[in-house]
Amino acid sequence: MKKRPDIKIKNGKKYFFKFTPLQRAQHITIASCVIVLVLTGMPLKFHEAFWAQPIYALFGGIKMAPVVHKIAGTVLLLLFVFHLAYVVYSIFADLIIPLHKKKELKLFTVVKTIVTHPIMPSWKDVRDIIDLLKYLLFMTNERPAGDKFTWKEKFDYWAPFWGIVIMVSTGIIMWQKELVTRFLPGEVINLALIAHSDEALLAALFLFIWHFYNVHFSTSVFPMGTVFLTGYLPEHLMVEEHYEYYQKVMKAAGLEDEILAPDGAQRKTSGKAPQATREISIADLPRVS
Amino acid sequence: MMICDSFQRRFLFSGILLLALSFFIPGISDAADIGNCLMCHKYPGLSRVDEKGEFRLLFVNENIFNKSVHAKVKCEGCHPDIKKIPHEPAKKVDCLTQCHIIEPSSEKKFSHKDVATFLAGSVHAKTDKDGQPKKFAEDIPTCKDCHENPLYRPLSFFKRVRPGISEIALGRCRVCHKSDEFIYRFYNHVTTRLHKIRNPRNIAETCARCHDNPEIIARHELTTRAVFSYGETFHGKAAHFLSERIPDCLDCHVKPGESVHQMLTNKDPNSITHINNKGTICGNMDCHPNATPQMANYKVHTEFNLEQSPFAYYFQVFFILLTGGTLLPLMGIMFLDLVRRLFPNAAFKRSKKTDEEKT
Numbered sequence: 001m002k003k004r005p006d007i008k009i010k011n012g013k014k015y016f017f018k019f020t021p022l023q024r025a026q027h028i029t030i031a032s033c034v035i036v037l038v039l040t041g042m043p044l045k046f047h048e049a050f051w052a053q054p055i056y057a058l059f060g061g062i063k064m065a066p067v068v069h070k071i072a073g074t075v076l077l078l079l080f081v082f083h084l085a086y087v088v089y090s091i092f093a094d095l096i097i098p099l100h101k102k103k104e105l106k107l108f109t110v111v112k113t114i115v116t117h118p119i120m121p122s123w124k125d126v127r128d129i130i131d132l133l134k135y136l137l138f139m140t141n142e143r144p145a146g147d148k149f150t151w152k153e154k155f156d157y158w159a160p161f162w163g164i165v166i167m168v169s170t171g172i173i174m175w176q177k178e179l180v181t182r183f184l185p186g187e188v189i190n191l192a193l194i195a196h197s198d199e200a201l202l203a204a205l206f207l208f209i210w211h212f213y214n215v216h217f218s219t220s221v222f223p224m225g226t227v228f229l230t231g232y233l234p235e236h237l238m239v240e241e242h243y244e245y246y247q248k249v250m251k252a253a254g255l256e257d258e259i260l261a262p263d264g265a266q267r268k269t270s271g272k273a274p275q276a277t278r279e280i281s282i283a284d285l286p287r288v289s
Numbered sequence: 290m291m292i293c294d295s296f297q298r299r300f301l302f303s304g305i306l307l308l309a310l311s312f313f314i315p316g317i318s319d320a321a322d323i324g325n326c327l328m329c330h331k332y333p334g335l336s337r338v339d340e341k342g343e344f345r346l347l348f349v350n351e352n353i354f355n356k357s358v359h360a361k362v363k364c365e366g367c368h369p370d371i372k373k374i375p376h377e378p379a380k381k382v383d384c385l386t387q388c389h390i391i392e393p394s395s396e397k398k399f400s401h402k403d404v405a406t407f408l409a410g411s412v413h414a415k416t417d418k419d420g421q422p423k424k425f426a427e428d429i430p431t432c433k434d435c436h437e438n439p440l441y442r443p444l445s446f447f448k449r450v451r452p453g454i455s456e457i458a459l460g461r462c463r464v465c466h467k468s469d470e471f472i473y474r475f476y477n478h479v480t481t482r483l484h485k486i487r488n489p490r491n492i493a494e495t496c497a498r499c500h501d502n503p504e505i506i507a508r509h510e511l512t513t514r515a516v517f518s519y520g521e522t523f524h525g526k527a528a529h530f531l532s533e534r535i536p537d538c539l540d541c542h543v544k545p546g547e548s549v550h551q552m553l554t555n556k557d558p559n560s561i562t563h564i565n566n567k568g569t570i571c572g573n574m575d576c577h578p579n580a581t582p583q584m585a586n587y588k589v590h591t592e593f594n595l596e597q598s599p600f601a602y603y604f605q606v607f608f609i610l611l612t613g614g615t616l617l618p619l620m621g622i623m624f625l626d627l628v629r630r631l632f633p634n635a636a637f638k639r640s641k642k643t644d645e646e647k648t
Contacts, residue, residue: 047526062530136625141636159615174523177587178579186586191604193522194593198608202615210619219630263633 005279007253008232014258015232016249026083027228030160033076037167038204040069045197070175077168118148121158125151142262145243152241156211163203170196235260252282324374326364327351339378357438358481361390361474384432404432407550412557425508428499435495439486441477454480489528489537493519496538513597518590541570541589 008015019027040059043052059065095113099105114120128151131144149157173180173192180188215225220240227233238246239260250259260266329335330349339345354360365371370380385402392399408414415426423429445455454476462472485492497516499505506514519525519538527535539549544561553560561570568582577584593601 044523044526047520047529053530056530062527062532062535066527132622133625135636136622136629138629138632138636139638141634141639177584178577178581181584181586182581184583186584187588187601189584189587190591190593190598190601194601194605195608198605198612202608202612205612205616206619209616210623213623213626218626 003281004231006249006282007255007278007280009278009280011277014235014238015230016235016238016246017231018227018233019231021231022086024228024231026079026086029079030076033072033079034203034207036072037069037076038200038208040065040072041200042204045201073168073171073175076164077172080164080168119154119157121151121154125154143240143243145247145262146241146245148242148245150241152214156214159206160203163199166195166199167203170199239263249282253280255280322351323363324365324371326371326374328374353440354438356440358441358478358486359438360441382433384436401432404548404550407548411550411552412554412560413550413552428505428508430499434498441481442484442486443477443480444484446480485533485537488531488533489524489535490531492537492539493525493528513590513592515590518592521592522589524589536576540573540576545573 004017004020006017008017039055043049043056043065046052056062056065059068091114095117096105096110099109099113116122124147128144128146131140131142134140135143170192174189174196177189215221215228216223220237225237227237233242235246238249239262243262247259250256327349330347331351333348333350335347337345337347359367367382367386368379369386385400385405387398387400387402390399391397409416413429415423415429417423442452443454445451445453445458447455447457454473459472459476462476463469466472466475487495493516500511500515501517503514505511515538516525520529524535524537528537539552542552542562543549544551544559553562555562555564555567557563558565560566567585569585571577571580571584571587572582588598588601591598591601593605595602
């Protein structure tokens with residue numbers, strides 16, 4: 001597969017590679033599914049609210065909306081299965097095969113590479129959260145220097161991961177209640193309803209408050225961050241959220257002179273004039289594909 | 290004296306005028322109104338305050354009444370105590386009066402008295418098995434607590450089922466039955482009775498009048514708010530959105546083939562909701578044909594509080610804590626972030642490293 005450039009420079013502005021087209025497609029699919037699921041699910045949870053009836057009517061009311069909900073749920077389930085396969089493939093292709101080529105394929109090294117993968121939670125995340133709180137409470141003027149994926153992004157990935165497991169499993173229990181109650185007592189449907197409904201509210205609030213704040217409403221990205229469409233993160237966001245990784249990438253690309261200060265200011269004037277349009281690929285930069 | 294005379298003259302004049310007008314108003318005379326009761330009761334403002342001080346509206350909307358299931362019953366059929374006009378305050382209607390049309394299969398006068406027999410053997414009987422009055426017998430519903438005079442709700446059955454009368458089907462009736470009034474009424478009667486006259490939400494609301502009333506629940510030592518808990522299930526929510534296909538109270542609490550008036554307590558071995566029988570409820574051919582008896586263990590009427598279902602209660606508490614525990618810290622960070630962005634350069638302590646790097 002053609003490797004995408006790690007840094008794209010367009011009109012003198014730098015953009016840093018973040019998401020492959022397949023990752024972006026998965027994000028758009030899950031986002032669409034979740035929006036449809038929330039719009040066809042919440043009117044049932046809050047059926048007496050004034051907005052429940054009109055929103056439900058948009059999806060065909062009580063005759064059609066449950067069908068739309070099940071279709072969106074099924075697409076989400078298929079996406080989840082695809083994503084699991086994708087993760088297994090990525091572990092194999094990006095971690096195990098390189099280890100095999102280097103003749104370091106041992107259980108310990110495999111586990112170690114998986115555990116230290118950029119998307120896995122680490123102690124640095126705890127330090128970053130503490131540093132962020134210090135920054136937010138005016139105890140320092142420095143933001144935490146985030147790595148490739150910040151703790152916020154890891155949260156945004158792992159929280160829906162747990163959420164989908166809960167939502168899909170309880171959704172299937174309620175959908176296939178006749179089959180499920182052949183093996184399990186009927187009370188399971190009660191518990192499934194509680195879990196489905198409460199976890200849905202948690203997920204919806206999490207996504208539409210927290211995630212939307214970070215990618216839409218925060219002053220750094222308002223009205224909308226574009227990385228989910230372009231796959232490339234603009235330099236000012238790279239500096240703001242991923243400073244550690246930013247420095248790593250810039251140094252690897254031989255652009256030490258152009259590294260901005262942590263608050264986005266130019267540190268020193270570079271000798272070379274910035275090139276208007278350029279693409280830079282870094283051979284040994286760790287990649288999550 | 291003068292005032293009285295003038296009042297009498299005016300009253301007489303208005304009476305004659307009304308009588309004269311009534312001949313010119315179309316549709317004023319109907320077969321059911323042989324006693325000419327509508328002469329007075331057709332006026333929308335006709336009302337009075339009764340001896341108990343309650344406002345009574347005495348207006349009868351003929352157009353609506355003629356579309357109701359009792360359209361063919363004469364006024365005197367339900368109000369046999371009224372023999373002359375003007376009349377004394379009428380007695381309360383007794384639905385068991387033998388007042389009705391001739392029942393075609395037996396050719397006898399029809400009445401609702403069988404309903405009383407059914408009710409007497411049901412959970413809604415006023416007396417217990419030994420014939421002794423039950424405690425709080427006044428809470429037990431009588432006919433008019435659940436029923437008003439329902440409207441016809443015909444279904445068209447030609448090629449496909451939809452609401453309303455099928456003119457195509459009526460064309461077949463006309464071959465033998467010459468009176469259109471008769472075939473419309475018969476068609477309406479039969480098709481209205483082939484399905485439910487009320488939608489599930491309406492039925493649930495009727496039952497809720499007593500079964501969600503906290504005083505009645507306490508007096509009769511019922512375990513739950515029946516309609517509230519039903520309303521928390523998918524069935525109840527779908528009923529709220531006016532689904533016609535969703536089961537309501539009667540679908541699960543009445544044995545198929547029996548009248549709703551024969552409803553029994555779940556302690557009665559003959560009851561469909563008895564522990565030994567309830568396994569068959571969900572597996573109804575029209576509902577969940579593949580359901581096993583286990584499915585009926587689903588707790589339709591449990592309110593998830595500590596008394597009724599501690600496990601489900603703590604399960605719910607877990608999710609509430611999870612939601613609060615996740616969202617509150619994140620929203621706190623969001624709030625602090627909003628404030629921080631107002632003063633991007635402010636800090637009590639500055640990092641020397643960054644300042645040095647910048648210079």
